[in-house]
Amino acid sequence: MTTKINDAAIKRNKDWISGVTNALNSAGNDELCRWAMKSAGNKCAEQFLAETIEYFGKTPKSINEMIEAINKRKKEVLKLSDFWKMMGDKISINLEKCSCHLVNSGLAEPNPTFCLCSAGMFESIFTPFHKGVVRTEIIKAIGRGDSCCEFIVHLE
Numbered sequence: 001m002t003t004k005i006n007d008a009a010i011k012r013n014k015d016w017i018s019g020v021t022n023a024l025n026s027a028g029n030d031e032l033c034r035w036a037m038k039s040a041g042n043k044c045a046e047q048f049l050a051e052t053i054e055y056f057g058k059t060p061k062s063i064n065e066m067i068e069a070i071n072k073r074k075k076e077v078l079k080l081s082d083f084w085k086m087m088g089d090k091i092s093i094n095l096e097k098c099s100c101h102l103v104n105s106g107l108a109e110p111n112p113t114f115c116l117c118s119a120g121m122f123e124s125i126f127t128p129f130h131k132g133v134v135r136t137e138i139i140k141a142i143g144r145g146d147s148c149c150e151f152i153v154h155l156e
Contacts, residue, residue: 062129063129090155111143120136134155
């Protein structure tokens with residue numbers, strides 16, 4: 001059953017998201033901001049993984065299987081051509097548009113804080129498949145004013 005959300009509730013949520021984002025940006029504590037957004041990214045990663053498993057029909061057992069599943073779903077379901085690429089101990093992704101569901105739904109504007117959420121999400125996606133540290137580097141980001149997003153996930 002789908003529930004229609006009224007305009008007042010949508011505005012309230014947009015204002016709330018904006019308030020939290022502004023508070024994190026102005027707190028003067030970059031580590032707090034990174035931690036909070038990485039935690040939020042973990043939740044997105046859980047949903048992303050569930051959607052990928054549902055489509056792929058099984059739980060990936062390795063980083064390569066996870067990349068294969070992500071790329072297959074992006075091509076066949078989402079009709080996207082932005083694919084993850086494995087390059088040694090790095091995984092790269094280039095996105096032509098912001099992939100944040102809050103931004104795409106109109107609940108948030110692209111901003112640097114949300115890019116930290118995406119970085120956290122990518123780390124959370126690949127951490128279960130890697131015994132070492134997984135760290136995401138933001139090369140370019142629409143939320144930072146760039147024309148596209150480019151992330152590199154480092155497998156240390």
